[in-house]
Amino acid sequence: MQPSGTLDWNVYRRGAFEEARHVLEGVAHRTPVVQCRTLSEHAGCDLSLKCENLQRAGAFKFRGAYYMMSTLSKEERKRGVITYSSGNHAQAVALAARMFDTRAVVVMPDDAVGVKLAATRTYGAEVLQQGRTPQERKARAEVLAREGGLTMVPGYEDPRILLGQGTTLIEILAQAPKVEVLLVPVGGGGLLGGICAAARAYRPGLTVYGVEPEIADDWARSIEAGNIVSIESADTIADGLRSLEPGEIPFPVVREVVQGIIRVSENEIREAMHLLLSRAKLVVEPSGAVATAAALFHNEPFRGRQVVALLSGGNVDLGKLFE
């Protein structure tokens, strides 16, 4: 792992992204960019939506997980992979492992939602439950990795994960070449880090904002401080964005490229989800709707401009949509 604070941009050169894109071609979906006039009118800008909720396993996570696994040696792949996650990353690793015919172990929380456990098992992963905090799960996964010779596929603490997620930007630039402003949900930072690194390589003039819940604003505080700051709690409905601090690998990448981090309220997230459903006809999970919420409710910096909001995932318990 790169030491905290150091950053070798050569890792994120165009050639590296091209390799990731090549590996993912025909494997990951090239998800569509769609327009919705009603949302554009609400937002006061020319708003398009990059639909990673339509990605395989329902979220952008598949890109990084699959790409990282493609770089493992034959021997490593034979032994298998492991990760700790309660959500979309678990499903992505499970699916990618199935495609590589590799063993996958996923450590999930004791109180994991039944539907997510089931989905991860459906893809063929071995699911273990351990504790309620990410720290407990991470510790257990690290022990299991050592004991079983399994390779850890982290959610965001590896440059290969960022390279995979960054391929999303390459597609956006081809699909919406006039884009001026990009709005990206940020939890641990794998997606935002990958997008920022790819923007630096492909379109340095692009304005990139991260977006997170205001009650889980570890990234906003950290970017404002210029270094990693932890928060105490992150009790947001956006279950994919409950990180308590930015990842060490993505943080320096984001810090150098990002225009800023926009905070959105819980009600703004709910309203964005409902407008996406009723007007854009798209199922988007709370974490996936924060960028749209920023476009709708915090649009001062980009009124009248060409904006793409990234819909990062669609894995939501449908029964809860109308609570």
Added chain:
Amino acid sequence: MQPSGTLDWNVYRRGAFEEARHVLEGVAHRTPVVQCRTLSEHAGCDLSLKCENLQRAGAFKFRGAYYMMSTLSKEERKRGVITYSSGNHAQAVALAARMFDTRAVVVMPDDAVGVKLAATRTYGAEVLQQGRTPQERKARAEVLAREGGLTMVPGYEDPRILLGQGTTLIEILAQAPKVEVLLVPVGGGGLLGGICAAARAYRPGLTVYGVEPEIADDWARSIEAGNIVSIESADTIADGLRSLEPGEIPFPVVREVVQGIIRVSENEIREAMHLLLSRAKLVVEPSGAVATAAALFHNEPFRGRQVVALLSGGNVDLGKLFE
């Protein structure tokens, strides 16, 4: 109007479709074709979805309405247009009229759903309510058309409507060039007629099926009989497919091209809607889900083949989705 039973294929030559496509370029959305592996596994074929639920005003109807209005004379457009519809066609006509800065009158049923009345008014149309049957609304609209010099924009009884809807096929052939089988919802027949005519012009080898609710099977009976047959009732949840008999303009076009009409049950429609929501992350109305239902539950004729199911619309009362 062409006399029943006669059909001039020259009306549906490539050049006519090209003109419609040219008019709609940059005006209608080029909606995406997306893939969903889970649905493909269920269906036992390589299934893609053409997302006209993401079209402007939420359904394919905008294509035909806008294209037909583009062909009116300056004088006709100055006087305005009229239609009778309770659903997606009303919204499409209202939106297109607003874009042409034309007066639009829409005759809707006495018991029209509040949300559809509101949506049609939002686009600026004058809404009148008259009776509960299409016959009553049609009669009222024809009187109003004569009195006010308004041009009737019918839902499917005009070749220009078919030309507009047929542009959907041109996009599909570019987006999914290997398509072998196309599944298309059929109510009055504007969409299926347009698709069949375009298939004949662009890809005569394409296998096209119409799909309708088994309790509203006017098209299946008519195609089987070789001539237009009326049914007594059509009390299906697919509110856009409640036609009691095929349209006279589309019928001879469809009869000559279509492979057959597939009937789906009400429960199959509901299950398709829910799988589209939960797995494909797409909001699709009951009428829009019938083609997917055919792929999932009546796939014998096209197992293992390259299939596109057309999602015709997404205008559903979200509160009713989970009843």
